Amino acid sequence: MANKLYERVAKQLAGQIDEGLYRPGDRLPGVRRLARQFEVSISTIVQAQRLLEDDGLIEARPRSGYYVRVPFWPQPEPPGISRPTVRPVPVTGQELVLRLVQTANEPDCVQLGAAVPSPEFLPARPIQRALSAAARAGGDRLATYQFPPGSPELRRQIARRMLEAGCRVSPDDIVITSGCQEALILALRAVAKKGDVVAIESPSFYGLLQAIESLGMRALEIPTDPATGISVEALELALDKWPVKACVLTANFSNPLGSIMPPDKKQALVALLASHEIPLIEDDIYGDLGFEGERPQALRAYDETGGVIYCASFSKTLSPGLRVGWMLPGRWQEQIEYLKYVTSLAAPTLSQLAVADFLHHGGYDRHLRQVRSAYARQVTLMTRAVSKYFPEGTRVTQPRGGFVIWVELPKAVDALSLCQQALEQRISIAPGTIFSASGKYRNCIRLNCAQPWNDVLDRALMTVGRMADAMR
Incomplete structure (x- = not known):
């Protein structure tokens, strides 16, 4: 009493x-x-x-x-290292992705599928103020294109930020793009052609698979550890066997695994590809979203030959609607500037000026401090809910950054069927097959944790867990 x-x-x-x-x-x-x-x-x-x-x-x-405090639930085991069939294959079966991203615009659907942050985690009002300020100060520039390489103000701000990723670059080394997806496609077009082999992580971001598919290239899936990223040893064996023309991966908080490569592994990877004279395309879109400690260095920080093409954007941190990304093209600078021009002329002028203003006045750093801790809590809450509601034997990744988790369900669970059943209940999840060029990961799903925790989300996870349990 x-x-x-x-x-x-x-x-x-x-x-x-x-x-x-x-x-x-x-x-x-x-x-x-x-x-x-x-x-x-x-x-x-x-x-x-x-x-x-x-x-x-x-x-x-x-x-x-x-x-x-988050209630204690036993931490689920993480998945083991992936075991894809290491041979080049054409990418097919990506039609489901369109349906997945379309649900992201349906307000009555619980958004656990597409990796799009809820507006509650984005600095909407500060961005609105930055857009207004840019509109007032932009003058005649708003009526013109910011042709490649893009806004000088924005490139200066990005060059300063790249120091945190271990990259000392000039604003002249940077090309502004309309998001990271465009950057990846421009990079692939610069270094490879139709029919060429591109080495990737497995599982890998479906947007990359779509880019490879659209360009008529072939994907070579390499075994990947959910904690430490792509296997450098397996990649080395693959390079000796197959005519790889490029390698594309995410070293910091990959999508969908959330893995982060240790510094010595990053250095070994860059050195390996340099020794084979194979371009490395780095997708660092989640690099700013680590949960603790200093920002991890980019692969570009270990590049001594200009063989790394760095790609990133503000879509996961500020707003996907701004469509502002950037590249460090390395020795392909002139070619990529030309490809950017003939593809889309220029990135949106107002968005470039607004982001430059936001960075200049410190708004980006303030926002990152808040959103990093918020995403860490969301990942913890989502993981605990999966542990509570999903079938026995379910395995879940333990990311240290980003906002997605990879869930490996018991073998009997068909993730594609689970996805379709969930959609009937207005719940969107991403089936594992869309993260593989060869249709692997049929019992896996990816969940987007960047959604506010509430009763609706909790019930949605309970519903998906019960559906999965009924399939065993």
Whole structure:
């Protein structure tokens, strides 16, 4: 029985947490606000918070306050290293991707499929202010194209940011693109042609597979570890056997695995490809979204020969609608500037100026500090829900950045059928087969964690888990 005043306050707060007034990951109101709410002294609130912390219901975060702790669930085992058939194949069967991305615009559908952040995690109002400021200050530039290489102001800001990724570059080394997808396609067109073999991770981002398919190239899937990325040893064997013309991968928080390559492995990979004179196309779109510590270095930081083409964008951090990406083309600079011009003339002028303004005034760094911790909480909550609701034997990746998780279900579960059943319940998930050129990963799905946690999301995961369990 709670006899002391602070014990009674703690009991009431615990009840509010149990009722869902404060959810896992939520920040509790400050001590002054709670003191007014319960009509007690600040010292009483402090004692109540310490009691709840001792009971494991809340946790203190430095200079941030108290947060509701995520309930403990056993951490699921991660999937093992992938075992694709290492031979070049044409990419087919990507039609399902169009249906997947179309559901991202359907407001009544729970969006767990496409890797598109919910607007709640994006700095909509600051971006609106930056767009307004750019519109006012843009003058005649708004009526003209920002032809390749793109806005000088934006390229200067990006060059400064690239220092955090270990890359000392000049603004003249940068080409602005209409998103990262265009950057990847331009890079592939610059270094390979129809029928050529491109080495990729397995599983791999379906947008890359679509790019390879659209260009008539062939994909060579390389075994990949969910924690440390592509197998350099397996890649070396493949290079000795097949006429690889390019290698495309994501070293920092890959999609869909969330893997991050250790520094020594990055260095070995870059050196291996340089020794074979094979271009390396790096997709670093998630590089800014690490959950803790310093930003990991890009593969480009280890490049001594100009053989790495670096690609990234602001679609996952600021807004996919801005369509602003960039490249470091290396020794293919002139060719890629020309390809950009004949493909789409230029990236949107207003978007370029707005992003440059946002970076210049520090808005990007402030936003990153918030969204990194938010995505870390979302990944934790989603993983716990999968552990709670999905069939026994389910395996889940443990990413240290980004906002997607890869779920390996029991062998009997058909992920494509599961995806179709889920869509009938207005739940979008991504089946594993679209992440493979050869139709592998039939019992796997990818989940987008960049959705606000609420009862609807919890019920959606419970529904998908029950559907999967019924297939065993």
